Amino acid sequence: MWFVIAVFDTLVPLFASDELGMSTIGIGIVFAVALAAEFAVLYPAGSLADRRGRRFVLVPSLAFLALATAAVGFASSPVLLGVAMAVLGVASGFAGVPPGAMLSDVVEKGSSATAVGVFRFCGDLGFTLGPLVAGFAAAQLDFRGAFPLAVAPTLVALVLALRSTETLRRPQAA
Numbered sequence: 001m002w003f004v005i006a007v008f009d010t011l012v013p014l015f016a017s018d019e020l021g022m023s024t025i026g027i028g029i030v031f032a033v034a035l036a037a038e039f040a041v042l043y044p045a046g047s048l049a050d051r052r053g054r055r056f057v058l059v060p061s062l063a064f065l066a067l068a069t070a071a072v073g074f075a076s077s078p079v080l081l082g083v084a085m086a087v088l089g090v091a092s093g094f095a096g097v098p099p100g101a102m103l104s105d106v107v108e109k110g111s112s113a114t115a116v117g118v119f120r121f122c123g124d125l126g127f128t129l130g131p132l133v134a135g136f137a138a139a140q141l142d143f144r145g146a147f148p149l150a151v152a153p154t155l156v157a158l159v160l161a162l163r164s165t166e167t168l169r170r171p172q173a174a
Contacts, residue, residue: 002126037089061094073147
């Protein structure tokens with residue numbers, strides 16, 4: 001949720017309006033581009049995570065998401081912002097699929113309510129803190145500093161993903 005609320009819902013519209021002078025319609029168009037790109041990759045990302053493994057998809061997509069997020073603040077025109085948002089949509093689509101599947105893979109029967117509750121709480125924490133931190137960073141650091149700072153939770157997730165083991169259970173050969 002941090003990514004969605006801090007980057008998509010806070011930094012991008014402020015950046016597009018304040019730095020690039022884009023209209024509400026123009027901002028809506030770059031969001032449509034990002035969401036279309038994200039939607040286009042959801043099924044392939046899920047299919048790949050089910051075939052090759054959750055970490056196989058998650059690790060490179062988090063790294064790509066971190067780089068793409070940091071780069072958005074350097075877009076110098078609405079067209080470049082649209083391209084950056086398309087890249088961000090692809091990265092967030094791939095990065096967004098494995099976590100829920102990983103949770104499903106590791107939760108023991110009977111404890112899924114607690115696991116999902118903790119998972120959602122962490123998302124809600126990002127939902128609450130994301131705009132506060134992003135807005136403060138934009139005011140204090142400008143957008144070229146705020147976007148890289150917004151990458152911090154993605155980097156934490158990347159480190160955790162790198163340290164984790166594959167959660168996809170493959171059928172045992174008989």
